Amino acid sequence: MTRANVTRRLAHAVDSAATKHPELKTKQISPHVIRHSTAMCLLQSGSDPCEIALWLGHESPSTTHMYVEADLAMKERALARLKQPEVEQARYRPSKGLLDFLRSL
Template sequence: MEFTGHRQHRDATAPRGDRVSELTALACGDAELGAGAHLRCTGKGRKQRCTPLTKPTARLLQRWVTDRRATPGDPLFPNRAGGRLSRDAVADLLAKYLPSAAKSCPTLAAKNVTPHTLRHTAAMALLHAGVDTATIALWLGHASTKATDVYLHADMALKERALARTAPRPARATRYRPPDALLSFLESL
């Protein structure tokens, strides 16, 4: 989720699912904010990948980069001194804005929300949107779908929908009326 100050904008929040280390390593030059907006990041094992951005998110980032007069080599998400954010700084920012988010989603107040929780949340949002696990694995930078399968096991709603599709449909009790052709065949035997 992306927090834009005082409230969360649902239409501007594409589930990203990046690792904290990937987000903090992003430079402004890693953001393609025109047509086909996306972020290029380097993940575990130095694997390169691109993840798409929604149009509202791309516009927000474009304003952010422009207002800062940032160069392509500048951190996309800088600290106060203009350097890269640390993992602890990201966790502190999340803790700072969590009470505000809990006002519109009270269940957050009782949860332990970490930056990695947001990664899992992104994966579950993709799964609920009907995205297959192979695509989610690519999106998250997993080496295989095995790491993504855990989301299938964690999603009770998905399990319930699958079970509902396999439940036998109630049959109407009616008397079988064989067609005339079948009756004629049986009588000829």
């Protein structure tokens, strides 16, 4: 199947779906958008970026890293996994011996 054929078939599918979902008529839907959206869904569901790279046919995961960007929800989940440090923050106070040594330099 050629790229042009894929684009035509997708346009036909969007036209058919727009009868029930008219908001699709205002969207720019292309094979690239479908590909990117699928890759993002795979990433958000926890798939390994290396697996996504294979699925997309990329030669290396670094290509996928540039292609699949983390969205805001993923960033929020990553921040939510962080824990507050269990130690109280305190100002460092050097010992008298260390201060005497530094003064002697």
